[in-house]
Amino acid sequence: QVQLVESGGGVVQPGRSLRLSCAASGLTFRNYGMDWVRQAPGKGLEWVALIWYDGSNKYYADSVKGRFTISRDNSKNTLYLQMNSLRAEDTAVYYCASQRGDPGYFDYWGQGTLVTVSS
Amino acid sequence: QSALTQPPSASGSPGQSVTISCTGTNSDVGGYNYVSWYQQHPGKAPKVMIYEVSKRPSGVPDRFSGSKSGDTASLTVSGLQAEDEADYYCSSYAGSNNYVFGTGTKVTVL
Numbered sequence: 672q673v674q675l676v677e678s679g680g681g682v683v684q685p686g687r688s689l690r691l692s693c694a695a696s697g698l699t700f701r702n703y704g705m706d707w708v709r710q711a712p713g714k715g716l717e718w719v720a721l722i723w724y725d726g727s728n729k730y731y732a733d734s735v736k737g738r739f740t741i742s743r744d745n746s747k748n749t750l751y752l753q754m755n756s757l758r759a760e761d762t763a764v765y766y767c768a769s770q771r772g773d774p775g776y777f778d779y780w781g782q783g784t785l786v787t788v789s790s
Numbered sequence: 791q792s793a794l795t796q797p798p799s800a801s802g803s804p805g806q807s808v809t810i811s812c813t814g815t816n817s818d819v820g821g822y823n824y825v826s827w828y829q830q831h832p833g834k835a836p837k838v839m840i841y842e843v844s845k846r847p848s849g850v851p852d853r854f855s856g857s858k859s860g861d862t863a864s865l866t867v868s869g870l871q872a873e874d875e876a877d878y879y880c881s882s883y884a885g886s887n888n889y890v891f892g893t894g895t896k897v898t899v900l
Binding site: 706708715716717718721728730732733766771772774775776777778780781782783 | 791793822824826828830835836837838841842847879881883886887888889890891892893894
């Protein structure tokens with residue numbers, strides 16, 4: 672079965688950086704676009720970023736553009752999110768999700784990793 | 791990109807139906823047939839229930855159905871069951887490889 676496992680979350684001070692990882696198994700990773708979606712505590716879902724199946728194109732929500740970078744290593748079946756210049760409002764559970772179709776929808780989700788930005 | 795508008799809550803008794811609306815603009819919901827719906831139980835990851843407005847992934851009960859009219863999409867859950875109690879989010883393609891989610895609706899089974 673498909674498994675997406677996020678890691679790398681934790682507590683970080685404002686202005687610092689953090690890198691999240693998402694290890695995929697049970698799917699042909701190199702064939703899928705991948706997304707990051709976040710959810711602030713007690714709040715709704717927010718789409719963060721998308722990377723095409725081959726890494727050739729990347730897209731970001733305005734709220735993270737210029738600060739976050741999505742990338743992937745298809746040889747390791749792993750998705751990344753490099754988060755720089757973190758702000759308190761970036762505090763959230765970060766989910767990775769596989770995207771079916773282009774445009775498409777988010778068909779498999781990881782369990783999420785919590786990022787807390789606080790001094 | 792502004793979040794799509796959903797009612798904060800909806801409820802129904804077991805066996806009844808509940809419909810959740812999701813209102814956007816002609817730049818997202820109204821402009822594309824790429825609306826999807828997600829169910830999220832507390833502390834769990836979201837699960838897709840409907841994609842491309844009205845299609846159900848395999849394994850999703852046919853009690854769940856979706857539709858769209860203009861800038862508003864809807865999710866109907868028929869024959870409510872206790873396990874349907876959860877938060878529901880709509881999502882739409884918003885052009886230029888961007889996506890937007892709804893504000894979320896908490897469904898309570900009375």
